[in-house]
Amino acid sequence: MRETVQIPPISLIQRFAWAYAAVLFVVTLLGYIPGLSDAEGFTFGIFKLDIVDDALHLGSALWAAGAAWHSTRAAAFYFKAFGAIYFFDGVLGFFLGQGYLDGGIFTQGVTPIDWGTKFAANLPHLLLGGAAMYIGFVLSRKFTDHA
Numbered sequence: 001m002r003e004t005v006q007i008p009p010i011s012l013i014q015r016f017a018w019a020y021a022a023v024l025f026v027v028t029l030l031g032y033i034p035g036l037s038d039a040e041g042f043t044f045g046i047f048k049l050d051i052v053d054d055a056l057h058l059g060s061a062l063w064a065a066g067a068a069w070h071s072t073r074a075a076a077f078y079f080k081a082f083g084a085i086y087f088f089d090g091v092l093g094f095f096l097g098q099g100y101l102d103g104g105i106f107t108q109g110v111t112p113i114d115w116g117t118k119f120a121a122n123l124p125h126l127l128l129g130g131a132a133m134y135i136g137f138v139l140s141r142k143f144t145d146h147a
Helices: 012-030 051-070 072-096 115-137
Strands: none
Touching: 012 051, 012 072, 012 115, 051 072, 072 115
């Protein structure tokens, strides 16, 4: 007689973490897709992604995937921590022209960039970080008492 293995259902929070892993993995690959970067290396003409950015995005993708695979609680923690880290980086980049995740604020200091470019360049971190904090701090409470 065959024994059946019960696979626990995956929660909505874990599904969101898998989605974040996929998005961040795609972001890692953007600079390597022909036609998406200009001659100066700006992806979509806005983002200057380098090997440090790629490593951060890939690390964030792997962190999301590991959390999604492990448990709802791990995924909720991921969203709380990742969200706060990325959102604050976006706020800093918006006001000072450089964020801290890639070390820009430390190596280049406050950078005078027009407000439109600052907004466009930091919007992904503000949106991803803000949504992640909502998922981690608000939505996850509906799925576990331990998140």
